[in-house]
Amino acid sequence: MLTLRGCPISRARANWAVDYRPGFVEQIAQWRAALRAELAALLPSAASIVWEIGSGHGHFLARYAAEFPQCLCVGVDLRNERLGKSRRKAERARLPNCHFVRAEAREFLLALPTGVAFGEIWALFPDPWPKKRHHKNRLLQPEFFEAVAARAGEGTRWYFRTDHGEYFREVAGFIPGLKTWQLEPDVAWPLEHATVFQDRAASYHSLVVVRTSHPARPVETVAPGLPPPTGPKSPA
Ligand SMILES: C[S@@+](CC[C@H](N)C(=O)[O-])C[C@H]1O[C@@H](n2cnc3c(N)ncnc32)[C@H](O)[C@@H]1O
Secondary structure: OOEEEEEEEOHHHHOOOOOOOOHHHHHHHHHHHHHHHHHHHHHHOOOEEEEEEEOOOHHHHHHHHHHHOOOOOEEOOOOOOHHHHHHHHHHHHHOEEEEEEEEHHHHHHOOOOOEEEEEEEEOOOOOOOOOOHHHHHOOOHHHHHHHHHHOOEEEEEEEEEEOOOOHHHHHHHHHOOOOOOEOOOOOOOOOOOHHHHHOOOOOOOOEEEEEEOOOOOOOOHHHHOOOOOOOOOOOO
C-alpha cells in the first residue's frame, strides 16, 4: 500500500505527489510570517528602497549606503555567514540606512509591506547555474522581472552584471519581450565598487533596464511554488 503522510493513496497520485516531511508546510508558513514581521519592523510603511539581490559579503551595498546616506538600502541573501559579514560592515561604518536580510529574493518580494517600493535594484553576479539542466534555477527570468515590476515605479532602474556570457545573453535576449522593463543603453552607473565576485572575474558584462509605464501583474500571480524541503541550493 502506498501512503502519503500515513494516508493510503493511489499509484497514479503517488507519481506526482511531493511528500514533504510532516510539519514542513507549517514551518514555511511560520517562516513567511516571521519575514513579513521583520520587514514590517525594519521598513517605514511608505518607503522607496534600494534593493540588492544576492548581496553576498555586502561590499557593494555598504559602500552604496555610505555614498548615498539619503537612500534606504536593503540587501538580501540566503547565506548566513555572508549576511553576518555584511551586517558587521554596516555596523562598523555606522550606516543606519543599510540593512541585510536573510531571504530568498522571491519570498522577500511576497513579504514586502504594501507601501514599500523599489527605487533601484541591483543584481551583481547572480548565481549563473551554468549546467543546462540547472538553467531553470536562474533567478533572472521573465517571470521574476514581471514580479518585481509590480513593486517598482516607472523609471526605476535595475542594474545587472555577470561574468557568465551565456546568462548575460539570455537576460539581454528576453528583456525586449517584456512590457514592464526595457533596456536602457549607455546609462552611467551611479556607483562602481567591485564585489567579491567581480574581483574574481576575468571580465564581465553589464546592462541596465528601466521600468516602463506598462501596468504590472499583481505580485501574487507570480509567487514561487513551495521550495523543495531542503530549500534552494546556491552553487556559489
Ligand atoms: C555569486 S554570489 C554573488 C555575491 C555578490 N553579489 C558579489 O558579486 O560578490 C551570489 C549570491 O546570491 C545569493 N543568492 C542566490 N540565490 C538567491 C536567491 N534566490 N535569493 C537571495 N539570494 C540568493 C547567494 O547566496 C550568493 O551569496
